[in-house]
Amino acid sequence: MPGRNLGADAHHRGGRPETPRPDTGPQGFCESCGSPTGGDAEALRAGESRFRAAFSDVGIGMLLIGTDNLVIEGNPAFAAMLGRESADLPGMHVRDIVDPEESSGRRYRELVRGERERMSAEKRLKHRGGHEVWGRVTASLIRDGRGAPHCTLVTVEDITEQRRLGDRLAYQALHDPLTRLPNRTAFYERLESAFKPGDQDRPGAGEEPRVGLCYVDLDGFAAINETLGHHVGDQLLVAVAARLERGFAHQDGRLVARLGGDEFAVLVTASDGDRQLTDLAAELMEALERPFEVAGHRLTVTASIGVVERPVHGSTPTDLVRDADSTLYWSKSDGRARWTLYDRDRGADQLTRHLLATALRPAVERGEFLVEYQPLVGLADGTVHGTEALVRWRHPRLGLLSPDRFIPIAEESGAIVPLGKWVLEESCRQTRRWLDEFPDAEAFVSVNLAARQIWDSDVVADVAEVLARTGLPARLLQLEITESDLLGPGGRPLQALQALADMGVRIAIDDFGTGYSNLAYLSRLPVHTLKLDATFVEAFREATPGADGRRAADEQIVGAVVQLAHALGLTVTAEGIENAAQVERLRLTGCDTAQGWYYARPGAPEAITAILRDQRR
The missing domain is CATH 3.30.450.20 (PAS domain)
Incomplete structure (x- = not known):
């Protein structure tokens, strides 16, 4: 009233x-x-x-x-x-x-x-x-x-x-129904709060507020689910949660949460440095490695833990979780059952790899790649018999990138398929130009072929289409595949290579001697050339044969491989030639062709054109 x-x-x-x-x-x-x-x-x-x-x-x-x-x-x-x-x-x-x-x-x-x-x-x-x-x-x-x-x-x-109903609903919204731990939503709310000015868990005035996170993932949990059943797996998660909550949740500035599956997090919103977080990670591992009695089973588990600790200023919750996830991945890839502290340099490298992986396919469409060529020289006559095509990436921010910077990433992401097809067509088109200008040279082009190109695409149809479109005879195309890819499990690579060989395309085993080295395969493979890895060629660096025991053995291996290859009707190419002594001694073994900086570094097509023009005189 x-x-x-x-x-x-x-x-x-x-x-x-x-x-x-x-x-x-x-x-x-x-x-x-x-x-x-x-x-x-x-x-x-x-x-x-x-x-x-x-x-x-x-x-x-x-x-x-x-x-x-x-x-x-x-x-x-x-x-x-x-x-x-x-x-x-x-x-x-x-x-x-x-x-x-x-x-x-x-x-x-x-x-x-x-x-x-x-x-x-x-x-x-x-x-x-x-x-x-x-x-x-x-x-x-x-x-x-x-x-x-x-x-x-x-x-x-x-x-x-x-x-009471509202409290129950709020509790359910912020807690995992299985383990009763705070859930992902509660974790992110607490994390966001830690980055806000005036957070109550922060240290006193004058101290720079810091935050830390241990990101925990159980090793081999999927195997427990598969062998003992999901009901046992669920009970194990409950037991793990109880041990974590009992041992680590009741301290100021800490939150233990289940993020989902077998992933847990221990958030420290008033951290005092790396040492505190790494000590915490070690304690977590020790606590989890003690056996669990679950549903009549005595289970021992290990955990991989990613550890991140840093000042709040200059970072964000998203940065912290992203880096913790990366660090957990490092723990897994480094062997599991360990903790790993975030390393900025390693993180920067991973970020670069991610950026490159994301940009690879659009870069092919934008025409950011180019092909350089390195001559393959006959040891008997010193003339160019062919070239190896080597792709480069003209990255708009990182400059010219060599293949070792992006080819492994392309193979992991699958971008190697469109990139490989572009390299194949560009190389065949350039080689056709050389054939038109220097028909007597009959210089072939050797193009690297990744195993994923065989598995993820119809490489036989792709090669046939490129040869038809460019007008390059099949005999002037050589495809290189590494020994481990060729001789690994599965029959598809062999079937594809046999079909390519039947078309008249030459097949070369790259880096021979570093993979399976199963010589019995050579008589049954559709192979024309063996490319010796550069590590074997080092034995021929000095003018005097057999400078030491290891080099003497490598010389004998190279000589034996050359003889065996010739007996099987194969040619041999030596990689990594750096001086005239290597050329002469490899020639004496009967090796057919060689490539390396002694002859020429990889370069633009015009450099090969100039060499072919000089040979013609």
Whole structure:
């Protein structure tokens, strides 16, 4: 009843504040004492009787509070909320009824002073039995006949069950139903809070706030699910969560959460440095390595842990989680059952790899690649018999990248398929130009072929299409595949290479001697050339044969391989030639062709054109 006026004279209250009365206007009250006059008095008494009946019988809690914060009167409904009788309420201080809370307390004080007419808040009530009761409280100011604050009429709706339901829903939203640990949502809320100014878990003034994270993944958990069943796996997760929560959650500034599957996180929102986090990771590993008794099974598990620790300033929650995920991956790839601390240089390299992987396919479409050529020279006559095509990437920001920077990434991502096809077509088209200008040279081109090109595309159809489009005879195309790719498990590579050989395309085994080296395969493979790895050619570096025992053995190996290859009708190419001594001694072994910086570094097509033109003279 905000704004209502009450008579100010105490003799009309009979020793207690009177219940609010309807406003009958100034003409209905005595000017000296403020009492109602005539028929207005009777109407007022009737209205007061009705109000008092409603005040007592209404199901919602109601009470009147004076400006001194003492209860004047409360109805039975409100008394029941507190586990009391109505007679207990008059004279109680407001702080004995509700928990004080600064924001609503400030508004209430403003109301008592007459600075506002109404306020609402949800408040915890103090039940006589000690249990929790919540009420939706609405307080309205009642003024006296002069307009001054007289008392406050408060209505209270019991919302305890609604609060409990809300609390249950909030708990379910923020906790994992299996392990009861905080879930991913709760983890990210706490993490975001750690990066906000004024976070309560941060160190004192003058100290730079820091945050740390141990990202935990159980090793071999999938095998437990597969062999013992998911019910055992779930019980193991519950046991792991209980051990983590018991040992690591009850410390200031820490949160233990389950992020999903067999992944857990321990967040430290007031870290004091790398040492604290690495010590924590070691403790986590030790705790998890103790055996678990689960469903009649004694299970021993290990964990891989990624550790990140850094100042809050200059970082973001996204950065922290991304780097923790990368570091966990490093722990897994380095052998599992270990923790790994984030290394910025390693992270930068991984980021570069990711950026390159993302940009590879668009770069092919944008024409950012080029092909350089290195001559393959006959050791018997010193002329160019062919070239090897080597792709380069003209990256717009990183400059010219050699194949070792991006080919492994291309193979991992599958971008090697469109890139390889582009290199094949560009090389065949250039070789056709050389054939047209130097028909007597019959220089072939050797193009590297990745195993994934065989598995992920119809390489036979691709080669046939390129040869038809460029007009290059099949005999002038050589495809190089590494020994391990060629001789590994599965029959598809052999079938594809046989089909290519049947078309007239030459097949070369690259880096021969570094893979399986199963010589029995050579008689059954569709191979024309063996390319000796440069490590074997090092034995021929000096002019004097057999400079030491190892070199002497390598010389004998090379000689034996050349003889065996020739017996099988294969040619041999030596890679990595750096000086004339190597050329001469390899020639004496019968090796057919060679390539290396001694002859020429990989270069633009014009460099090969110039060499072929000189040979013609």
